[in-house]
Amino acid sequence: MTMLRSREIPSVSGKPRPKRHSSDVIQPSTPARKQEPSAPSPTNKTFRRRSSRLESLNGVTAKEVSISVCSKRKSNGGEMLLSLRSGKKVAKSCDGIETSGNDIGSEENKAFGDLVEETKIVSKEKGKGKAVMAEQVLLDQGKGTVEDSCHVESCEKPSSSVSRRKYTREEKAKGIQVDTRVGVQVMEMEMEIDVSINIQSPPVTQPSINNEQNQNGNASRNQHFRDFAEKNASRFARFDAEMEEEEELSDKEVEQQVEDWPGPFSTAMKIIKDREENTILHDGDGVLFSSDIERSSPIVWAPRRSDSFTSPPPTAPSLQQLSMRVLVKNADAITSLDYVPDALRVKLCQLLCDSRRMDVHFLGLLVRGSPTGICVPDCSWLTEEQFTECFNNCDTSNLMVLQLDQCGRCMPDYVLPSTLARSPKSLPMLSSLSLSGACRLSDVGLRALVSVAPAITSINLSQCSLLTSSSIHMLSNSLGSVLRELYLNECQSIDLNLILTALKKFEKLEVLSLVDLPSVTGRLLRDFVTARGQALKQLILTNSVKITDSSIKDISENCPNLRVLDLANVCKLTDCALGYLANGCQALEKLIFCRNSFSDEAVAAFVETSGGSLVELSLNNVKKVGHNTALSLAKLSEKLQILDVSWCRDMSDNALGYIVDSCSSLKVLKVFGCTQITDAFVRGHSNPSVKILGLKMDPFLDHLAD
Structure with missing residues (x-):
């Protein structure tokens, strides 16, 4: 086995080394051979190979070709010597290559390039995982100034049975110091050799x-x-052409604005915006403040002095309230409700259900x-x-009134023929039916109930998950001329x-x-509103995410008697949308907004134009x-409760x-989440x-009592 060891040899003398010329490069003389993949140099900078291809060079046997390459620069001649163990030397001066002994300069110089190539074979056999060319190793070790020297030693034993030989300090001192140009030219030479060789399968490094x-x-x-995304894209990609068309129509209508000038809502909006622009406060030095953060609120309100504040005296509960509390606590002792x-x-039923004391005895x-009326808001216990x-x-x-909410446990279809629908005239006077939460009631059961109650005017079918569209068609055929209220929440x-x-x-x-x-x-x-909007008084569209401004315009134009929205x-x-409502629905008494993106000016303009009722x-x-x-509510909401x-x-x-001080009719103010409120207002x-409901540290459900 042949071992190649490199080491950077410091200069022996303190004198600076003379610069080398390009002719100092040792030219390889061995025949060109197929390039093999290389592996990274080990940490000890040692290269091993099998010495099986070296031929005799001018009488030198394969054993003698195992050489230790050392280059020394003579102080007077600047020569490079390639010493062989056979005693022969090859000298290379700055001007050219001189040989001593046998004339093997050209062939032995080629041996240097052959050794570099042989290291690639050994690297691939050892499988180090990385490929680093021998020339690049020389460049990295020398860092542009000094090249490592190579010591190559061969042995007749197989590489697997030969241990690495340790070099003495004197042997290590025989390293060769070469300029970085040597490695560069060797690399260029090997590239030319690779081009000249016909390689069927090009070498691939690790x-x-x-x-x-x-x-x-x-x-x-x-x-x-x-492929997986293309396969499952149809499950997630949904396109609603009607919804897209409505959104485009809504966008066009928004661009066209709400009304022609001068309408009441637009006039109010303009007045409020002008008031915003003209509200600029001056301090004593005449410094102007903007209307956002630096400017204080234009509302002038003087709270009562804290020292004069006295909490309102507690009011004694009424006799009726006291009696109801006693009855709720002793409901099991009640013997009659005549x-x-x-x-x-x-x-009384509401209080019992809230306190979870409702039972079969009271029912x-x-x-x-x-x-004439049975109202049980919670039948989940039945x-x-x-x-x-x-x-x-x-x-x-x-x-006349039957309310059995949350009756999913007790009211399947098969119990109705023996209870509420036992005869064709079981419920002749029933006008209001509420079965909210009847999750076991299907179309068949509802048909049985409606068939014995032909005078129903109000029906609540919220959260009846088994009901389908056929139930509504059945109701329209049976109660189309008498029904006034229909609740289909979460169906x-x-x-x-x-x-x-x-x-x-x-x-x-x-409704x-x-x-x-x-x-x-x-x-x-x-x-729907075009056909039946004239009689509509209450319209509840909570969580209807597809509703746009154009829908509100249709409501305002076709529902003039709307009271609750x-x-x-x-x-x-x-x-x-607020502009449409202000111009079309002038009789609104209850208006519920939540998480809408209305501006402060638009809400104020709506209150000023339609907030009186x-x-x-x-x-x-x-x-x-x-x-x-706040300004609009305080001035124009006289009926607000x-x-x-x-x-x-x-x-x-x-x-x-x-x-609060301006609205004399106000009875309930909800301020949940308003952490900015202080005792100055309270x-x-x-x-x-x-x-006031929702203040910090107040009972959360205190407003439900009584």
Whole structure:
């Protein structure tokens, strides 16, 4: 085996080394051979190879060709000597190559290049994992100034059985110091040799193999992911042409603006904007402040002095409230509800359900005799057997109001023929039916109920997940001329596209609730309000995410008698929607907004033009409302009783104090999430009749009591 060892030899003398010329490069003389892949040099800079190809050079045997290459520069001649163990030397001066002994200069010089190539074979056999050319190793070790010397030693034993020979310090001192140009020229020479050789399979180094494998692996993984995405794209890619068309139509209408000048809403908007621009405060030095942060609120409100504040005296509960509390605590001891008015029965049932004390004993008292109303807001505790026992012998001939909410556990289809629908005239007087949460009621059960109650005017089918569009068609055919209220909240199996024809058959429909129905679109809503919008008084569209400004325009133009409108979480609406409502719906009494993107100026303009009739207004999480809305509410909302400004953190103490003191009819103010409110407002307002809900450290459900 042949070993190649390199080491950087420091200069022996302190004198600077003379510069070498380009002729100092040792030219290889061995025959050109096929280039083999190389591996990175080990950490000890030692190269090993099998010495099986060296031929005799001018009488030198293969054993003698195992050489230790050392180059010395004579101080006077600047020569390079290539010493062989056979005693022969090859000398290379700055001007050319001189040989001593046998004339083997050309062939032995080629041996240097052959040794460099032989190191590549050994590197591939050892499988070090990286390929570094011998010339590059020389460049890296020399760092542009000094080249490592190579010591090559061969042995007749196989490379696997030969241990590495340790060199003495004297042997290590025989290294060769060559300029970096030697390695560069050797590399160029090998490139010329590679071109001259016909190689059937070009050599591939180990790093290139790894790179190709990595690239192939990455390409295969990317292709796998691409194929998977193309295969499953149809499951996620959904295109609704009608929705896209409606959005484009809405965008065009928004660009055209709300109304022609000078309408009331546009006039109010212009006045408010002019007021904003003209409201610039001057301090004592005449410095101007902008209207955003540096400028204080234009609302002037003087709270009461804290020392003069006295909490309102506690009011004693009424005798009725005290009696109801006693009855709720002792409901199991009640033996009869005769001569108790229906209003007190409803209230007592509500208190029992809220306190989780409702049981089958009290339900038996409600159904005893011939009641006119049975109202149980929570029947989740009731079983099928208990329901059957209570209503099996109940006289429902005079029953007008039946409320059995959350009755999914006790009311499947098969118990109705023996209870509520046991005869064709079981419910002749029933006008209001509420079965919210009847998750086991299907189209068959509802048909059985409606068949024995032909006078129903109000029906609540919220959260009845088994009902389909055929139930609405059945209702339209049976109750189309009498039904006034229809609640279809969260009925996910009902598609509005399939029931639009049925909805148009309700001639006297006044209340329509379509909460959280994904099938509600602007086109369907336009068709319905165009046909039946004249009689509509309440429209609840909570979570109807497809509703746009054009839908609000259709509502305002076709629903002049609208009293209640719920647009909570309808996030696509803009200020133009408020303009449509202000110009078309002048009789609104209850308006619910939540998480809408209306501006402060638009809400203020709406209040100024249509806020005179408002009794309840919710601006929950409409974050842009501020002092402009407060000014309009304080001046023009004389009938306002309930105001919700929860999470409206631009409402300052001055703004809320101004509203509360100015709105004498205000009874409830909700300020949940308004962390900016301080005691200056809470203790400084002068309206004793208002109840503030949502203050910090207050009981969260205190407003539900009584």
